[in-house]
Amino acid sequence: MNQKFSLLSAAVLAAMLLAPASPAQASLPFFGKEEQQMPSLAPMLEQATPAVVYVSVAGSREVRQRMPEAFQYFFGQRGQGEMRREQPFRGLGSGVIIDAKKGYIVTNNHVVQDASEIQIRLKDGRTFTAKKLGSDPESDIALLQIEADNLVELPLADSDKLRVGDYAIAIGNPFGLEQTVTSGIISSLSRSGLNEGFEDFIQTDAAINSGNSGGALVNLRGELIGINTAILGPNGGNVGIGFAIPANMMKNLVEQIVEFGEIRRGSLGIRGNDVNSELTKALNLNVSRGAFVGEVLPDSAAAKSGLKSGDVIVSMNGNRIHSFNELRAKVATLGSGREAILGVLRDGKERDIKVVLQETTSGQVAATQLHPMLQGATLNNADKGVEVSSVEAESPAAQIGLRQGDIITGVNRQRVNNLAELRRLLEKRDGGVAALYIQRGNDQLYILIR
Template sequence: MPASTYRRTTGLALSFALALAAATPAFASLPAAVDGQPVPSLAPMLAKVTPAVVNISTKTRVRARDPYFDDPLFGQLFGNQGVPRERVQQSLGSGVVVDAAKGYVLTNHHVVGGADDITVTLQDGRDLKAKLIGSDPDTDVALLQVPAERLQALPIADSSQLRVGDFVVAVGDPFGLGQTATSGMVSALGRSGLGKGFQNFIQTDASINPGNSGGALVNLRGELVGINSMIFTPSGGNVGIGFAIPTDLATGVMKQLLAYGRVRRGNLGVEVQDITPRIAAALGLKGVAGAVVTRVNDGSPADGAGLQTGDVLTAVDGKPVRGAQDVRNAEGLLPLGAKVRLSVKRDGATREVEATVAAAKIATLDGAKVDPRLAGVTLSDLTAEQKAQGLYGVALSGIKRGSRADAAGLEDGDIVVAVSQQRVMGVKSFPTTGKLGGRQLLLTVVRDGGVYYAVL
């Protein structure tokens, strides 16, 4: 077709399309009513919800690691003369205002954990500097506080009343695009075993994407039922399997962070393991459901309740126990002083016993008392959950900025498994100054599954 003919034809088609569009109603928008009845819409509810959902941006100064200068042998030969190099790492997430009068904002630990600078951006465009009240990595919950000026908070619902099939809406800031709402339903409840920590997730098919973390999951009344936390994805994109922390759990953690600055976890004083077919055969069990008791600590709540080695825990507060992780999960989510019902199978008979959750006893030690180079660091034994994962060593926490540990790049949560090539199993086996010596202290550290050296 000649170019002139093509232009004329295209022009006529475009003119016809524009004329048709002007002469016909737009079908992109729904009518206000059908047969006199208003069309259902989430817009009125979201108009009340979205001002309480905020964007969170963080800046974290991290030590720029160098494979040569970080090598202990290189340091011994040439000396580490320079000041540790740093770079600024930025991240985005979401949060929910839950108390407008006091400026409290709930979000995820993984959004703000370790951040040096936290900025909360409201829907009206205001940027507010946030203070971290406390953070709990085991439940992925963190609490911030911002200036309480013209804030709007979300009412909090009882998440225990949720049912599979209830409609929910996720609100957050995915990919930094700006506030976004997605709808779906509750797909499952009580999900756990999705990684580290204590979990009791709400599963939903409402789209949750990077940047939605810490945002709101609300019911159709605009009440907060969960804090969006993570997704399951084989490809990196949303596949309709998202998880939120129920408000019952999140608010329980919030109360402890406000009261103590941290979460004080309970403990039953019992060690358990999964039941394999061979263990089931040896114990005369018909199946592998439950968790077998391998140790009961003297004077513990489990000891007081009469538990014995070889018992099989089949339920906690009526919730079936599928394996050892379910028992550890229940322990970690129960508050101190809570009474818990345990269903126990022994010699073919099932009995119910009651135990009162007590504080977990974890040995701690001031690093300065071990060696001056460890001043500003708290050393503690690993938790029962960490030991159950096959980990050993000493956990680091409370690392003060400007300390030698901080300068060496150590972080809260790091696990020291060896000191100057001497293996460390716990606080009691941590070598003291008299045994360390030398100008430099070489620590073998485990972090996020990787192992590296730190030199103090």
């Protein structure tokens, strides 16, 4: 037994000595004399952990409860067996600084959803109030911003180059315990089916628990490879199965929020399913993974590019596609108007097809993110400005005169073409009054907000 242990130890040491040194490891001394140190991730983590922040939120959510029969009878609401009320909440999570100059912080949408107050605490103890610039519930990403000096950001890795077996380190605040670090490996890639959104998860056995949501998954160089988002375990506890949103997907979504103020979802316009053994046998395919095209929708991006039913999509922009869900997630989060090169297997031969993605219905933006007096309105980008798609009765937005169907085309005589421009103009006003120029049917009017 001792001999086997010695041989195993020698093998592990040899592997460590012979393995190519990463930048994080290059300066690390190894086992040996007393003056030498043990191998350690500490130097890398000393650089990376200041970029991971503690997120605390507060707000209120609508709670629905069944109304007792006696109450229904008493209040004359028989048959309306539901009561609605606002319930305050508080929550904790993690976030990652991705742009130190602009103060951009990425976290999960579910961490900050419905929050009216978002506080960010840095590793050095400083605390700031954050503003939510935008979010995407379907991919569970939110972008925050703080105004602060001397921030530290995490560089992004190319998450499409990850391999099963690569080392992964999770940094976050599980159960409110600040700056906790766990390590493991990449257990699987392109996981989906956890929820109903756009999923292309990295699976890792690095311990992820409640409160890690929105934190960083990094490689041995301290580069961000994913945003921790979910765990699979009883009662929210870690069982070695955690999931992270790939850094490339997050980057695409953040770029859309910054440029447009919303997510402009990409669409290919196909229906299909995964390539499996039955399909491979029936169609005599020479691949075992990919996205099978069962139908190409008329006038879609796929139809315009020349895709055909029966094609098998095996790659996108040079990266292998393993399933239809993976293709769906990558297309949706790449964004409309973007160009993609699809590797397509047709008649036993692989070819490249260039496609320009079209836009699907994108997520709406709550106007309270832009200005408190717009609370209760929901906004969408329109052809000639920003459309008010809904207004809650008796809300601040309704009280200042906004109506469903209004188009905001300007602020203080400056043209507004999209949500991003509306946000920038409202931020530049430095207090005082902002005059919203409104197109309402054939009428034009101003609405003032303070």
